[in-house]
Amino acid sequence: MNEMNENEFDDKLMQAAAGLAKEVRPENDLWPGIEASITSSQGEGGWQWRGMFAQAAAVILLVGGSSGLTYLAVHEDRNPAVPVAPVGALEFRPVSGSFGSHYNLGPDFQDARDDLESKLQEELANLSPETRAEVDKNMTAIRNAIIEINKALAEEPDNVLLQDLLLSSYRKELALMTRVDGMASSVMRRNDI
Amino acid sequence: MEALLATGTAESAREVVPVKKQAVQDEMHWVAEARDGNVAAFEALYRMQVDRVYGLCLRMTGNASEAEDCVQDAFIQAWQKLDRFRGDSAFGTWLHRVAVNVVLGRMRKSRREQDRMRAVSEVTPDRETIGDTGGLQDLEDAVNELPSGARNVFVLNAVYGYSHNETGDMLGIAAGTSKAQLHRARRLLAQQLNRNDGAA
Numbered sequence: 580m581n582e583m584n585e586n587e588f589d590d591k592l593m594q595a596a597a598g599l600a601k602e603v604r605p606e607n608d609l610w611p612g613i614e615a616s617i618t619s620s621q622g623e624g625g626w627q628w629r630g631m632f633a634q635a636a637a638v639i640l641l642v643g644g645s646s647g648l649t650y651l652a653v654h655e656d657r658n659p660a661v662p663v664a665p666v667g668a669l670e671f672r673p674v675s676g677s678f679g680s681h682y683n684l685g686p687d688f689q690d691a692r693d694d695l696e697s698k699l700q701e702e703l704a705n706l707s708p709e710t711r712a713e714v715d716k717n718m719t720a721i722r723n724a725i726i727e728i729n730k731a732l733a734e735e736p737d738n739v740l741l742q743d744l745l746l747s748s749y750r751k752e753l754a755l756m757t758r759v760d761g762m763a764s765s766v767m768r769r770n771d772i
Numbered sequence: 773m774e775a776l777l778a779t780g781t782a783e784s785a786r787e788v789v790p791v792k793k794q795a796v797q798d799e800m801h802w803v804a805e806a807r808d809g810n811v812a813a814f815e816a817l818y819r820m821q822v823d824r825v826y827g828l829c830l831r832m833t834g835n836a837s838e839a840e841d842c843v844q845d846a847f848i849q850a851w852q853k854l855d856r857f858r859g860d861s862a863f864g865t866w867l868h869r870v871a872v873n874v875v876l877g878r879m880r881k882s883r884r885e886q887d888r889m890r891a892v893s894e895v896t897p898d899r900e901t902i903g904d905t906g907g908l909q910d911l912e913d914a915v916n917e918l919p920s921g922a923r924n925v926f927v928l929n930a931v932y933g934y935s936h937n938e939t940g941d942m943l944g945i946a947a948g949t950s951k952a953q954l955h956r957a958r959r960l961l962a963q964q965l966n967r968n969d970g971a972a
Contacts, residue, residue: 596930
């Protein structure tokens with residue numbers, strides 16, 4: 580190497596490098612693993628698409644159903660239905676507005692809520708049985724959620740996430756009552772607590 | 773240098789088709805088929821290209837089992853990205869780019885370079901020597917000893933003949949960096965081979 584001119588060495592090095600085998604056969608046939616992967620991913624892709632379609636269908640159903648309910652509730656007064664069941668047949672059991680064991684809803688909110696509740700009962704009598712059943716179902720779901728969140732808050736009264744969740748549930752309850760009663764929405768803020 | 777493939781009798785000399793051109797046409801046909809989801813066509817492409825892709829992966833990783841993993845990943849990714857291959861370059865070149873990305877990605881994830889279980893020399897068939905330089909017998913091993921940056925550039929540029937622009941593009945470095953790494957590789961190889969020469 581000492582006698583070898585550096586450039587000459589470089590040239591020989593590059594020539595030798597260019598002459599190195601560019602193709603080397605792997606010891607194992609790798610195709611079966613590749614084939615298994617790409618064929619399974621094709622299947623997974625199908626499932627993914629089917630899953631996405633199912634989700635899209637669920638969203639459409641949910642949005643459609645919700646919109647239908649809203650439409651029925653809002654437009655019920657244009658085609659007033661004859662009451663087919665006594666008002667007392669529907670039994671809502673609204674829980675006392677509270678935030679776990681440490682907090683209570685403000686008096687203004689509680690008054691508005693009570694007012695809406697009484698008007699809701701009056702308006703419900705004018706709704707068709709199907710619409711009333713839907714409202715009942717939605718209201719029950721919201722109020723069950725409120726009960727469960729309150730229970731959880733009793734365990735963790737300072738859990739901010741639970742507090743926000745409860746606040747959001749109360750808002751949904753108010754929104755539903757407002758929609759059915761046709762009343763102006765009552766804005767609820769954190770300082771109502 | 774292109775060999776010729778006679779597709780007819782001596783009388784039909786006009787039907788003689790260059791082998792290379794024929795191979796490229798076949799390759800494009802298989803690519804089109806594979807793009808439509810034909811797994812058999814993709815297997816044909818695999819058979820055509822696997823030795824070249826494995827050679828590259830083996831030289832870049834320096835480890836046979838790691839190289840096999842890279843080849844598998846590269847072909848799987850190639851299958852998934854086949855619609856992005858527009859034919860601007862040869863399919864083999866595009867596949868090399870995919871393979872280089874796979875190797876670099878795996879290198880980043882783990883530092884397995886340090887734990888090579890099997891040296892390239894165990895599985896690489898033909899050893900090249902540099903003329904009459906005595907101890908400079910094992911270029912393969914010397915390349916394998918290079919640090920990854922210099923080795924990747926040396927393999928792509930000196931062994932596979934990619935330009936510095938192409939090498940830099942594949943490795944995500946500037947062409948100037950590729951030149952610098954090649955210079956570094958040459959210097960390190962000279963030291964390595966000279967040391968071997970002295971020890972012999």
